[in-house]
Amino acid sequence: MKLKIAFLLLLLAILSPFPVQAEIRVDADFPGGNVKVESIDQENNVVCVRPDLRDTRGDYFYFYFRVAGAENSTVTFKFPEKSTNFGAVGPNVSVDGGKTWRFLAEKDYLTSGTKFPAEQHEFTWTFGPNDSDVRFAFGTPYTQSNWDEFMAQYRAREDVRFETLCRSRSDKRDVELFRVPYLGQGKPRFYLAFTARHHACESSASPVMEGMISFCLSDAPEAQWLRQNAEIVFIPFMDKDGVEEGDQGKNRSPHDHNRDYVQELYPSVKAFKALIVKESEGAKLVFMDLHAPSIRGGRNDFFYSHGPIEMKKMNPIWNRFRDKLAENQKDGTLKYEPKWDVPGRSEGHNSIKSFTGKNGNLSSSRVWVQSLPNAYFANCMEFGYTLCGNAVITPESGRELGRNVMKTLAEILKEDGAKEQ
Numbered sequence: 001m002k003l004k005i006a007f008l009l010l011l012l013a014i015l016s017p018f019p020v021q022a023e024i025r026v027d028a029d030f031p032g033g034n035v036k037v038e039s040i041d042q043e044n045n046v047v048c049v050r051p052d053l054r055d056t057r058g059d060y061f062y063f064y065f066r067v068a069g070a071e072n073s074t075v076t077f078k079f080p081e082k083s084t085n086f087g088a089v090g091p092n093v094s095v096d097g098g099k100t101w102r103f104l105a106e107k108d109y110l111t112s113g114t115k116f117p118a119e120q121h122e123f124t125w126t127f128g129p130n131d132s133d134v135r136f137a138f139g140t141p142y143t144q145s146n147w148d149e150f151m152a153q154y155r156a157r158e159d160v161r162f163e164t165l166c167r168s169r170s171d172k173r174d175v176e177l178f179r180v181p182y183l184g185q186g187k188p189r190f191y192l193a194f195t196a197r198h199h200a201c202e203s204s205a206s207p208v209m210e211g212m213i214s215f216c217l218s219d220a221p222e223a224q225w226l227r228q229n230a231e232i233v234f235i236p237f238m239d240k241d242g243v244e245e246g247d248q249g250k251n252r253s254p255h256d257h258n259r260d261y262v263q264e265l266y267p268s269v270k271a272f273k274a275l276i277v278k279e280s281e282g283a284k285l286v287f288m289d290l291h292a293p294s295i296r297g298g299r300n301d302f303f304y305s306h307g308p309i310e311m312k313k314m315n316p317i318w319n320r321f322r323d324k325l326a327e328n329q330k331d332g333t334l335k336y337e338p339k340w341d342v343p344g345r346s347e348g349h350n351s352i353k354s355f356t357g358k359n360g361n362l363s364s365s366r367v368w369v370q371s372l373p374n375a376y377f378a379n380c381m382e383f384g385y386t387l388c389g390n391a392v393i394t395p396e397s398g399r400e401l402g403r404n405v406m407k408t409l410a411e412i413l414k415e416d417g418a419k420e421q
């Protein structure tokens with residue numbers, strides 16, 4: 001009898017037009033995850049969240065969380081009202097566990113030019129019957145698994161090296177170093193070093209680095225010339241712990257990885273400095289550090305380059321770089337508008353001193369590289385998270401831009417190399 005009742009109850013539950021609603025669950029327990037859950041109103045489907053700031057000084061905007069148990073319902077996600085929370089096309093959404101992404105207001109923007117309102121602090125999402133793992137993020141997340149997936153195509157090549165720069169500060173992880181070794185005779189004339197993620201959350205820089213790598217390893221004449229004339233290293237995650245743990249990273253206390261070039265608090269900065277000084281000896285040193293800017297508006301919705309502080313030595317090269325990049329990227333998806341570039345400042349070697357005086361012994365990577373006697377060109381570029389001109393940024397358009405950035409650098413070095421001969 002008891003069994004019969006249980007069976008009937010089960011049948012009723014299955015056939016009921018009002019299925020038992022599961023509990024909405026929100027978490028960030030995966031690589032790159034970041035959220036602080038303030039409250040979940042299960043009755044009204046309202047979730048209040050905010051970015052988890054951890055050791056960030058001041059406010060910051062990176063978040064990346066997962067929602068489960070919300071199938072067949074519409075949920076409102078509320079963020080703090082005091083600041084701008086989302087980029088120009090709103091939060092980014094993935095319904096396949098973080099594999100592919102689409103910005104919430106992308107369609108609106110592309111069809112009518114309407115941006116996600118800067119003053120809007122909430123959004124809603126309707127979960128389908130199979131949406132058991134839906135993710136929301138500020139930009140497009142990029143962690144070690146993305147790097148491993150992209151780099152798999154190069155694992156079997158004999159003319160590259162997968163190395164480790166050092167262990168991360170937590171000693172839990174390797175800090176990757178990818179090397180494209182010099183193939184010429186004698187010593188290389190150029191030494192090229194590229195870094196990304198000094199600021200952990202700045203994920204839009206990473207596909208650009210992928211594009212730079214793919215250009216270096218391509219059959220393009222400039223790429224072949226590069227491999228015959230330069231030793232090239234890439235460090236994809238300067239703040240490896242921060243990337244995997246989902247930290248903001250920017251303005252980390254007491255200072256972040258890109259203000260550590262005097263104090264060397266972080267093992268990756270210490271190891272990178274030693275590597276560059278040792279390996280670039282006798283070669284002309286070229287360095288580029290890849291970043292992402294702020295939330296939205298003005299130059300944040302483009303990509304741009306920072307002018308040098310070593311004006312006399314590097315400003316002419318920087319201007320050639322800008323002209324050539326405009327040419328190389330003119331048919332690219334992401335429009336380059338050089339007017340957004342930040343002009344150089346004539347501070348010369350004293351800039352490290354001026355950082356020291358004001359901010360207590362802090363220096364950024366490019367300022368430090370520019371102070372080295374063999375520095376030929378050192379630059380920092382910032383790639384927006386969501387929008388570039390009238391295009392929505394995707395990993396593919398980032399890679400396309402990266403290929404052209406590397407092509408531009410290679411063209412300049414090839415021209416200069418030819419002049420010396």
Ligand SMILES: [Zn+2]
Pocket residue numbers: 198199202250291292
């Ligand atoms: Zn940055």
